[in-house]
């Protein structure tokens with residue numbers, strides 16, 4: 001069975017969604033590529049056929065089974081228009097994630113939440129997705145009480161223009177020329193910026209509070225204590241996270257390594273003696289969440305620390321969205337299946 005797909009947004013995440021749909025042989029019958037006037041008219045090739053990007057309009061969603069949104073503000077403007085025309089929306093933006101009637105889904109963690117959807121399913125924030133995939137096998141061994149996480153986030157997390165900015169600044173810096181700063185608050189080349197999204201009243205950033213609130217919702221533990229520090233670093237792709245958790249009961253390093261090794265979607269890369277641990281340069285363009293540096297933590301009695309890396313354009317966005325659609329197919333919930 002083939003599906004009629006609309007993709008809203010053809011930037012960093014949108015173009016990766018096309019790649020992932022193709023690689024995973026997702027059954028696409030019809031495809032509409034939608035963006036703003038800026039990209040309208042551009043040609044994109046998918047499975048050997050050429051498609052023309054169109055400006056997004058409410059009528060664009062007529063006859064669409066699944067609308068994959070990767071278009072920033074497009075979600076608030078058009079998601080309900082798509083749903084009212086019978087499409088299921090899988091949204092990469094943050095607008096609906098905390099709505100009580102919108103499932104927030106990472107298929108390795110809470111696939112059953114999909115069954116409760118009322119038209120819109122949200123993809124979590126990229127930093128949240130890779131963290132919850134790693135938290136799940138630990139939480140299954142013993143409930144997690146507390147999480148402390150620091151992130152090292154690639155510039156592609158801020159979209160195509162941010163990738164261009166790092167490249168241009170690095171070239172200018174090496175050539176001894178003046179730098180232009182427009183996407184980030186400060187120069188990102190040869191720097192890091194402990195500031196992603198806006199600061200809130202509690203002195204955390206919105207990105208940090210997304211990691212708190214979304215993790216609690218996905219894990220189904222509203223009281224889980226989480227503190228995040230999110231930092232932008234001058235690499236192109238793949239976010240890294242240093243995570244410390246406190247669990248109800250003690251989990252040994254070996255038990256944790258075994259749980260990570262057996263968990264869906266995780267590749268354990270943990271051989272300190274052989275200098276083996278996850279690194280963003282090597283995880284880019286892959287779909288798994290890589291876990292290493294697993295150790296019993298010195299600051300918490302029942303504590304574990306580990307390092308988690310994943311390609312946030314793929315598992316943190318495109319792949320997770322396509323996995324949600326695949327799970328819906330498995331559940332018989334798409335394109336008139338039932």
Ligand SMILES: NC(=O)c1ccc[n+]([C@@H]2O[C@H](COP(=O)([O-])OP(=O)(O)OC[C@H]3O[C@@H](n4cnc5c(N)ncnc54)[C@H](OP(=O)(O)O)[C@@H]3O)[C@@H](O)[C@H]2O)c1
Pocket residue numbers: 008009010011012013014034035036037038039040056069070071072073074077092093094125126156157158159160161312313316317
């Ligand atoms: N980058 C990541 O790692 C990441 C991870 C998870 C989630 N996300 C989320 O995914 C979404 C896309 O991010 P991105 O990194 O792909 O951004 P991007 O590279 O800047 O691309 C944005 C795309 O959205 C389109 N768009 C913007 N406003 C629109 C509107 N009002 N109507 C229709 N299309 C519109 C743009 O159209 P034009 O081409 O015409 O300008 C462009 O194609 C954002 O909500 C972002 O927060 C990003």
